[in-house]
Amino acid sequence: MVHLKVVPDDRRERTRELKRQRILAAAGAVIDREGLAGVTMQAVADQLDCAVGTLYTAFASKAALLAGLQAEAVATLEHSYRAGRARWDEDLATEDVEDSTRPLVELLAHAGFLAAAAVVYPDEVALVRELLGEAPPTAPPLERALAGELLPVVHRVLDPVVGRLGDAVDHQSLQPGDPVARALVWHASLLGVLRLDRLAPLDRHLFRAAPLARSLAEGLLVGWGGDGGEVEVASTWVERLTARGPLAPPPQ
Incomplete structure (x- = not known):
């Protein structure tokens, strides 16, 4: 047999x-x-x-291939974010930061991370930008069959901000609101404003994407109920973190 x-x-x-x-x-x-x-x-x-x-x-399709690339891009950015945040946590642990201010610092640091990542990881950021809806006209349409694969990847992008927004509400630094919806607005807005770097040759002072992203993030936090003075203090802390090391550590 x-x-x-x-x-x-x-x-x-x-x-x-x-x-x-x-x-x-x-x-x-x-x-x-x-x-x-x-x-x-x-x-x-x-x-x-x-x-x-x-x-x-x-x-099964080009869209499926792009979905695989997007998942890898998110993993790369996650690795960089975790490495950067580990250093922020160490630095902030030695400082006298108010409990109510800490979530705002971490949110503004995340905005700084996205701005830095757009320079250090441009292809990965472009893939995430496309994942969240800013696809070029030549991009294949989103396939319903990929929803089960892509939705967890989208949530992996949003989760760090969702968590920090929840902490901010818990400490009454922000007014209550849907953290997932806010995280979507956060990413879509910041990734959009970072594209202004393309116009830097026209006016390098006006079209500096990183300061514009910081200003946008501060405005969002105030719009969600954050105290303007406390947001300004949090922004100062982020400037200190930036001076101590890269917010988006480069690949090893």
């Missing part, structure tokens, strides 16, 4: 994941060379020196 050799499921899964990672790495190389707009299934296949059909065995 001939017995078929059964490949364990975990080995199959590892093989599939290795294929996905090779394709995502090739797509990343295309982005490095041609930018996000240059990512097509054919360009990625050419980078891998394989048939286009090979890509479809791992990703």
Whole structure:
């Protein structure tokens, strides 16, 4: 009797994941060379020196491939944010910061992180910007089948701000409000204003994205019930944190 050799499921899964990672790495190389707009299934296949059909065995569509890239981008930014926040926590632990001010400091530091990440991790920030709705006209439409895959990634983007907004409400630094809706407004607004850096050659003083992002973040906090004086104090603390080290630590 001939017995078929059964490949364990975990080995199959590892093989599939290795294929996905090779394709995502090739797509990343295309982005490095041609930018996000240059990512097509054919360009990625050419980078891998394989048939286009090979890509479809791992990703059902270009939208699915972009979703995979976005998940990796979020993971990279999460790593940088956690490293930066660990240093903020150490620095603030040695300082006499009011409990009500601390969440505002962390929120404004997050705005500074996004501004710094746009410089240190431009491709990752571009992918997150597209994830949150600012897609170029050539981007494939969002597929309903990807909703279950993308929604957790969106929440991973929002969670740090959702948590800090909750802390601010708990300490009565902000008025109560839907933290998820506010986090969406926070990211969409800040990622939008950071695009003004493209106009820097016209006027490097007027179109400085980082100060504009800080001003926008301060305005949002005041609009959500924050005391203007306390927000100003929090902003001063963020300036100190910025002077002590990068808010978005670069890749190791």
